[in-house]
Amino acid sequence: MSRAAHGGRGPAIRLAGLRKVYTTRGRPPVVAVDGLDLTVERGEIFGLLGPNGAGKTTTVEICEGLLDATEGVVEVLGMDWGGDAEQIRARIGVSLQDTRLFEKQTVAELCALFAGLYEPSRSVEELIALVQLEEKADTRYAHLSGGQRQRLAVATALAGRPELLFLDEPTTGLDPQSRRSLWDVIRAYRDEDGGTVVLTTHYMEEAAQLCDRVMVVDHGRSIALGSPAELIAGLGAAHVVEARAPGLAARVDGGVLEGIEGILERHANGDRLHLSVTAPHVVLPGILRAFERAGVELEALTTRHTSLEDVFVHLTGRQLRDGGES
Template structure:
């Protein structure tokens, strides 16, 4: 179901799934830091067995939200239910059923990979063996290496292994692939896919839109502490009403056409201009591109002219006018 608010922004509402158990629910979540409202009346439901992505720019409230859901932070208002339980009364039970990988993990640099995983495994009543955890993240060759000697990617994989030490029903991952090389990212994606195939639930925050499109069954885009769009990646991209995006820029001293003029070009659904750069969201690229070139008249004026298929990042830009990586 697609709904368009009066403001003109695009919002996609998730389909009802009454027959799917709810792994995680929050209603009216609020968190303030002085005069700053980090989370502003946020509502979410995560279904059992899905990978749910929380997307947004730095400062949008993602990490604060996920810390509250993990029981690491206390909301000023609102209700949180995790695996059918509440932190106020069932904290010990929940800690045995959750796995958490924080945005940054600092461990003792003089302990080995095996020693650290043995320590984390001791916190839980059940779970994989240390050897199984090491193998699951591909660190067999680093079993006896000190934590301080690991590369950044190896440390991230070890942090994930620590989060999996109790064979959790619900796994929280806060920016798990930041700083990883492409091969390490792919390895982590494969590991999460295997975990989800066992009917487990994942909640992930990420700045990487390709990652969200590969991993997530549904995503919520958050800005200024509120959910501004919710749905599957396909639904959110389809909500743009267009398949392609054209980015262009003109040489210094050249004037871009006005937004109204760009919007009236054939095949263009939406247009925006910032500084000396413009973006067109188009439904018919074969019509829009020649029309854009004609509107500028001098093809040599372009210093940038690229096209790409619409992505989740384009959805966010259409909603907020900002890039997902803006701070």
């Protein structure tokens, strides 16, 4: 039976009023986390989303016991780092944003090293198979590609059959196929071992596919919390229409689209126009007629479903894009 089934009481994580201020002599203090409240239930795959510097790594590293909070409550598996550090450490798995392992050791040796730290633990063969590194079992760490190193980091985090797994940007830099296979590893860990996952990501597509709930963080604060579907539904617009034409933003600001019903929100910038709409088939004819009347020569027109990316843009007025699956 998996260890997860024997977990203690309480949610996987409870944060209340969490604050972290970094102070460096001679520099102004940096408020990295600014009053976060969060409960992650057991069995969830939970995602922290946000731009560079939002405070994601700081938050997970506090949960992992690697950093002290400046203020606030931090409970992990119903326990407290102050009094139960050893217990917590034995029951969590951690994959850092930038893991560096011993360069000269092979994949198999490193898996054995981590498995040896835990009782019970997974076998070396099982760990290697989990992240599909069989062909590299005897390859030294120094000779692995970036994506292979990342997969190995996830394998080592799973060595002790943890109840709670922290993954800080586990798939950044992975090719789409490796990314998908890591999603399968994460889902299997939750579905078969009953584990809980807290991960950070920049990939909205990943969050939408993988996470039961997400928190969008910006400047150390939560700006949205819910399932991806709830957050998208909260925008009230199911579809996005995107158009491109020379100088389109100026034409739109000049009133080209006035009087067309069903456009909930619009962003125009340079040659690009972005419209949030409830029903594209209802608004599109009017939009096309208006463009034609105004002599706008469209270079492209596409429609798609609203995504988590749109939620982020709506909340912050900025793009998160920092890479993606495209």
